[in-house]
Amino acid sequence: MNTWMKIALGSVATLGVGAAGFFGYFQLVKAGVLRYNKYDRRERGELKVGGTAPNLTVTLYDGTPARLAELWAKQPVFLVFGSCT
Secondary structure, three states, rough: HHHHHHHHHHHHHHHHHHHHHHHHHHHHHHHOOOOOOOOOOOOOOOOOOOOOOOOOOOEEEOOOOOEHHHHHHHOOOOOOOOOOO
C-alpha cells in the first residue's frame, strides 16, 4: 500500500475514534454520569412541569428577604433566574 494511503487511512481512523469519544463523553455528561467540570453543581431536582414551586425565601430588589407564599398571597409572582451582565 502507498505511504500516502496509509497516512490518509490512519488519519481517518484517528478522527473517527476521536469523534466517537467526543460524542460519548457529552452523552455521559448529558445523562449526569460525568460532571462537566469541577464547578458543575447541578443535580437532578424534584420539580415537575406544572407543579407548585417550593416556598423559598427570595431577596427583593431593595435587599429585604421575602417568602414566596407571602408574595403569592398579594399578587402573581414572576421569577427571573440568571444574571444580566
